[in-house]
Amino acid sequence: MTAIHYLMVFVLIVANLGAAEEKPSRIRVDAQGRGFVDVANARFVPCGVSYYRPGTGWAPQLWKQFDAEATRRDFQRMKGMGINVVRVFLTYGSFYTQRKQLDPAGLAAFDRMLDLADEAGLYLHPTGPDHWEGMPPWTQEITNINANYGDEACLQALEEFWQMFAGRYRGRTTIWAYDLRNEPALAWDTPQSRVKWDQWRTAHQQPIVPVPEKTAAPSPILADYQRFRESLAEAWVARQSRTIHAADPEALVTLGLLQWSVPAQPVTIDQYTGFRPASIAKHLDFMELHFYPLAKGVYRYENQAAEDANLAVLECMARECAKPGKPLVIAEFGWYGGGPLEPGGKPADEEQQARWCRRAVEITAPLACGWINWGLYDTPDAKDVSRHTGLLTSTGVDKAWGKIFPPLVHSLPPARALPIRPDLPWEDCTMDGAAMARFQADYLRAFLERKEK
Numbered sequence: 136m137t138a139i140h141y142l143m144v145f146v147l148i149v150a151n152l153g154a155a156e157e158k159p160s161r162i163r164v165d166a167q168g169r170g171f172v173d174v175a176n177a178r179f180v181p182c183g184v185s186y187y188r189p190g191t192g193w194a195p196q197l198w199k200q201f202d203a204e205a206t207r208r209d210f211q212r213m214k215g216m217g218i219n220v221v222r223v224f225l226t227y228g229s230f231y232t233q234r235k236q237l238d239p240a241g242l243a244a245f246d247r248m249l250d251l252a253d254e255a256g257l258y259l260h261p262t263g264p265d266h267w268e269g270m271p272p273w274t275q276e277i278t279n280i281n282a283n284y285g286d287e288a289c290l291q292a293l294e295e296f297w298q299m300f301a302g303r304y305r306g307r308t309t310i311w312a313y314d315l316r317n318e319p320a321l322a323w324d325t326p327q328s329r330v331k332w333d334q335w336r337t338a339h340q341q342p343i344v345p346v347p348e349k350t351a352a353p354s355p356i357l358a359d360y361q362r363f364r365e366s367l368a369e370a371w372v373a374r375q376s377r378t379i380h381a382a383d384p385e386a387l388v389t390l391g392l393l394q395w396s397v398p399a400q401p402v403t404i405d406q407y408t409g410f411r412p413a414s415i416a417k418h419l420d421f422m423e424l425h426f427y428p429l430a431k432g433v434y435r436y437e438n439q440a441a442e443d444a445n446l447a448v449l450e451c452m453a454r455e456c457a458k459p460g461k462p463l464v465i466a467e468f469g470w471y472g473g474g475p476l477e478p479g480g481k482p483a484d485e486e487q488q489a490r491w492c493r494r495a496v497e498i499t500a501p502l503a504c505g506w507i508n509w510g511l512y513d514t515p516d517a518k519d520v521s522r523h524t525g526l527l528t529s530t531g532v533d534k535a536w537g538k539i540f541p542p543l544v545h546s547l548p549p550a551r552a553l554p555i556r557p558d559l560p561w562e563d564c565t566m567d568g569a570a571m572a573r574f575q576a577d578y579l580r581a582f583l584e585r586k587e588k
Contacts, residue, residue: 158253161308161385164420169550170462170504171421181311181464181505182544183220183260184213189529193517194267198229201244203251209511210255216526217541220311221252222260222466222507227280228268230300234292237299249309258311260507262391263375264296265317284319284409285367286327294378301382312387314466315375318425320393320408321364323349328367335363349405353566357404361565364409372410373418387420391466394426397452398564399578401571411561416459423466424456427520428491430575434470435480436487446498447582448575454553457502463550464505468495469524473513473534476520485535488523492536496543501551506544508536556581 160174171179187195188205213221229241245261252259274280277288297313304310322328324346333343336359347357376388396408416422428434428445435441457463472488475481496506513525513534526537557577563570 159256159258159309159311162258162311162387163385164387164462168460168462178549179219180544180547181220181258181507182218182541183222183258183505183507184218184511184526185222185224185467185507185509186511187224187514189512189514189516193514193521195514196268197223198226198241198244199268201247203247206248207251207254210251210257212527212531213511214255214257216537217545218257218511220258220260220505220507222262222314223248224262224267224317225264225300226268227264227266227270227274231264231296232271232273234273235295237296237303242303249304249307252309257309259309260311260314261300262314263293263316283325283327284321284371285331286325290371290374293375297375297378298382301379301386305383306385310386312389312420313379314423315372315388315390317391318393318408319368319371319390319410320395320406321368321410323405328364331367332360332363335366349403351404353563353570357566358562361404361407361409361562364407365411365414368409368411369414369418372415376418389419389421389423389464389466390415391423391425392456394424394429394452397424397455397559398561398571399451399455399559400430400448400575401568403568404566407565412456413459413561416461419461421462421464422456422459423464424452425467426452426465426495427468428470428495433476434491435476436483436491442491442494443583444579446494447579449495450498450502450554450582451556451559451575451578453499453502454556455559457550457553462505463499463503464507465495465499465503466505466507467509468492468506469509469520469536471520471523472536473528474523476523483523489535489539493539493543496540496547500547501554504550506540508540554585556585 162171162173162179165172173179187197191200230238232238249259277292280289283289301313329346332346336343344356347360351357372390379386379388392410393408395402395406396410398407412422426449430444430448434445453463470488470491472483472485508526510521510525512527513523513529514521515529526534526540528534559574564574
């Protein structure tokens with residue numbers, strides 16, 4: 136080889152080394168257990184979006200309509216904005232079309248997205264298999280695989296999925312963390328759960344009794360049934376988390392909790408999901424909470440009192456999720472701005488959206504160490520607030536919230552001690568809507584008193 140050839144090879148090697156150094160490094164929980172750090176022990180603050188592109192249907196078809204060049208442009212745009220985490224939804228219809236094997240087409244799309252994330256210096260946050268791109272025939276063998284959290288066949292299928300998926304991507308540092316499932320919630324009564332309930336009662340040396348009605352009054356039996364539901368949820372989390380950690384010991388595992396996982400505002404007792412933060416935290420590396428302002432019906436930017444009521448509920452739910460001592464990420468939040476919530480509804484402007492979302496981040500800042508907005512883009516064909524929750528319009532124009540979200544998150548200090556507030560009387564609130572309402576009022580009073588100081 137000539138000198139010029141050696142020089143060219145050297146330049147290519149240096150360029151490739153430089154590119155490799157740009158790739159995201161492994162993120163782990165910090166020594167205090169309150170946040171995240173990278174390999175250099177520098178603080179890492181997740182500032183992200185759930186990613187789906189407008190024009191791909193609702194529910195969005197992220198993988199079946201995967202557009203690599205559009206994704207590349209979006210990732211570069213996100214990086215320029217200050218986004219560092221991209222939450223994506225894995226689906227049965229693209230990744231788990233055959234039992235005991237992963238779908239090659241889905242894997243090819245995910246591999247490409249990983250490469251694009253490497254190129255942009257972003258982290259991916261995959262959420263466990265869901266129904267968004269259809270359910271393959273094999274899932275019909277398992278009665279309602281998306282709802283039977285205590286069913287053995289369902290658990291085995293999910294363990295097989297994670298063993299294959301996390302094993303394939305073992306050591307791939309571009310994956311920030313695995314989310315086991317988007318907003319899981321236990322059904323109140325299924326044939327499978329009835330069998331488990333009888334077994335649970337027997338194991339606790341209690342007589343066999345029927346499943347309580349959803350409208351049942353508070354009683355020792357109802358309290359037992361909610362504890363039983365929590366035990367199913369905990370086992371579901373534990374088995375999948377254990378499988379992922381076995382396949383990739385350095386992987387971070389979490390779970391995106393529906394806000395009804397914390398009974399801090401009136402819902403029916405069967406709406407309580409069963410995924411109690413204090414029970415499942417021991418099996419997770421960090422906690423995630425999803426929240427939308429529904430404290431007294433749909434929040435419509437009516438007045439300061441409505442804003443305060445929703446912020447108090449948000450703080451309470453975040454506080455309960457932070458109590459176990461694991462890092463907390465507000466992993467899905469947002470609200471509408473730039474259009475009406477519903478046809479004929481009162482429009483909300485972008486500044487109203489930006490104010491609500493900013494306040495949501497500020498209120499949870501003492502408790503949380505990361506935030507993920509619901510959507511990069513507005514999505515006009517969505518059937519819910521996703522139409523107007525984006526950081527960008529559907530055509531890619533910056534919105535008021537998109538301009539302030541990343542700078543706000545990156546300016547926040549580390550999470551601090553829990554605020555002094557009333558503790559949630561968990562058992563009472565999982566049995567009685569009136570108890571939930573009383574607690575919500577008590578917490579709001581304490582929240583407002585501290586706010587005034």
